[in-house]
Amino acid sequence: MIQTPTSNASAAGDQADIAAQEFLAFTLGKEEYGVHILKVQEIRGYETVTRIANAPEFIKGVVNLRGIIVPIVDMRIKFNLGTPTYDQFTVVIILNIGGRVVGIVVDSVSDVITLSPEQIKPAPEMGTALNTDHLIGLGTIDQRMLILVDIDKLMSSAEMGLIDSISA
Incomplete structure (x- = not known):
């Protein structure tokens, strides 16, 4: 059987799709995540x-979301970014983390950004002063810098256990 060039091209296209990642951009204070x-x-x-x-x-x-009790985490408090204020731009991002539904309160949501691997820089090492385990890295687009959060690591197993006990 003869292999056609199109099958190779689609395999290469699949590789490109895997390489690029999409992130929902949101703000907390003056920073973009x-x-x-x-x-x-x-x-x-x-x-x-x-x-x-x-x-x-x-x-x-917690809130009742179509019959599911969803714990709501305020990211300003979680990241120690001062007293949260709630206005018309404040939104709750409903996430699915390890089969659990959790909401996070953020100041605003801006857009969905596609980042190539070259645009994602590793999180800087801060030593013991700051735990950066929950960061994927820093995404850069023109003059914008996005702090990329690994939400699974941020909602650590101890906290998720706590959230389970609340919503059970």
């Missing part, structure tokens, strides 16, 4: 949450 688009389930306006007693401060509470 990105989370892998495949983790995003939906984006919603911020609404009042039901507070859970004895939950850590960064867990704002």
Whole structure:
């Protein structure tokens, strides 16, 4: 059987698709962050949450999303970025993390950005002063810099266990 050039071209195209990654860009304060688009389930306006007693401060509470109780994490509090303010731009990004649905509160969402491997730089080593395990790296596009968050690592197993106990 003769192999056609098109099958080689499609294999090369698949490689290019794997190499480029899409991130949802959002802001917290003056910084721009990105989370892998495949983790995003939906984006919603911020609404009042039901507070859970004895939950850590960064867990704002829970909301009922079409019959699913979803824990809501305020990223400003989680990243220690000052007192959060909620306005018409504040949104909740609903994520699917390891089969669990979790919402994160961010200041605003801007767009979906496609980054090639050359545009993603490793996170700088900060020594013991700052834990950068939850960062994929820094994405650069023209004059923009996106802090790329590995949401699975950020929502560490200890925290996810806590979230499980709240929503169970």
